[in-house]
Amino acid sequence: MKKRMLVLENGVTFTGKAFGSTKETHGEVVFNTSMTGYQEMMSDPSYCDQILTLTYPLIGNYGINRDDFESITPYIKGLIVKSASVHPSHFRSKVTLDEWLKANNIPGLMGIDTRKLTRMIREHGTMKGKFCDLDADVEQVANTLQSQSFPKTQVAHVSTKTRYVTPASGKRVVLIDYGAKKGIIKDLNHLGFEVIVVPYNTSAEDVMALSPDGVMLSNGPGDPEDIPESVETVKELMGLVPIFGICLGHQLLALASGARTEKMRFGHRGGNHPVKDLRTGKVAITSQNHGYTVNPRSVSETDLEITHINVNDQSVEGLSHSIHPAFSVQYHPEASPGPEDAKDLFLAFKTLIDTKKPVTKKEGIVHA
Structure with a gap:
């Protein structure tokens, strides 16, 4: 060789x-x-x-x-x-x-x-x-x-260019694709959701024109501040429809709510990261892949509440909006690869859609 x-x-x-x-x-x-x-x-x-x-x-x-x-x-x-x-x-x-x-x-x-x-x-x-x-x-x-500078167009590079549907007989979720993994779509389909996948730069008006029962903000690469148009879209969708954000989607939800994000020294990438639910005390072993994180001090200035933290470094791993039906996690509940401890978050999203009530600190996330 x-x-x-x-x-x-x-x-x-x-x-x-x-x-x-x-x-x-x-x-x-x-x-x-x-x-x-x-x-x-x-x-x-x-x-x-x-x-x-x-x-x-x-x-x-x-x-x-x-x-x-x-x-x-x-x-x-x-x-x-x-x-x-x-x-x-x-x-x-x-x-x-x-x-x-x-x-x-x-x-x-x-x-x-x-x-x-x-x-x-x-x-x-x-x-x-x-x-x-x-x-x-x-x-x-x-x-x-x-x-050389790090590229700022990764999301545009990996996002779908046209919208497409994975059909099912249940309610409809619009998945905004910032670099979505197949595992997210599979888990939504498994719960009976029809999933319409749309490009990252789809406007809030065009998302709502699809009559979604819920909106999923996917994972994706790079710095969330590189896609300010997506932050504005999430901001406009808040309160109109239940929202669930994963990884980059979690960071976008934070920015849309007024919090700040920052680059980590070396990020979290692996399948053994312990995350604690602050409302239940339960610790899940999670799969993660991110180089940016939500600044915890900035969350106090918003209507967000920190619901999950990383046991190793205390970084923010989960957020819930106290007014609107929206929540997010920094880790990957669909795993692929990794442990499946957090699969019940998809059930929490389904509950949010079925009840159209926000996931609050008092109520907590419904666990299977």
Whole structure:
């Protein structure tokens, strides 16, 4: 295998073996601590323009199947692993990890010290990085990375361009697609909802013209402040229809209510994040993928109430509006991959729609 290196913007390099595509690539280097679910992670639109580092040492051991994708098109810029399995073993496997990366023109790098890279990101924060050949001028590459800005158009890139329907016999949910995972649609359909998926820049007027019984604000990549038009749309929808926000949708609900968001040092990406419901004391183990968070001090200046916090760092994990029927969580109740402790939040959304009453601190979220 050809040797290549990862160059970080601070000038540190990691040399390993290339697999997948051999094109040069650059992006924000992040890490995920999940032990399984690499297929879902690689196809999650929230990783748009990022180079994904997987901390679990053996990746690709169960291959790639046709069913576990979270989007049709993968948007990651690159993949970093300790070891990539050449001979996967699983009855659903169709191709190897290497074959899938080649087919989607995504470069991979294996054999580097992923533990050291992860510790560096945790200490210094996420950094821009680039896959290069060994003869590249490291100083020049690092200087170029330092001068580059993070892209601000990821949501426009990953969002559906036209609206579409996944039919069912129940009530109607309009899902605003900021980079929605397939798992969200599956869970809404499972509860009997007809789901109409619309582009991220759909106006509140056009959303309401579809006669929704509820509106879902999806996950997605990047900084929520990069899509101010979406913040305005959410603001206009507040009070008109029950709203449930997930991940980026949670941040947009916060901004629309007057709270503020901020970038985290290295974000939360993994399937083992403990989240406490402040109303019940119950702790759920959750799947997460985000680099931004809601500033907790700013929530006190709004009609929002903090309903959930992260047990590890006390960051805001859930919000509920005290006046309007709207709530949100920073984590992924649909998981995919990850634990399913928080699946009952979809039932809470259904209850909100059926009763058209806000989820308040006093009433709490209905648990299955």
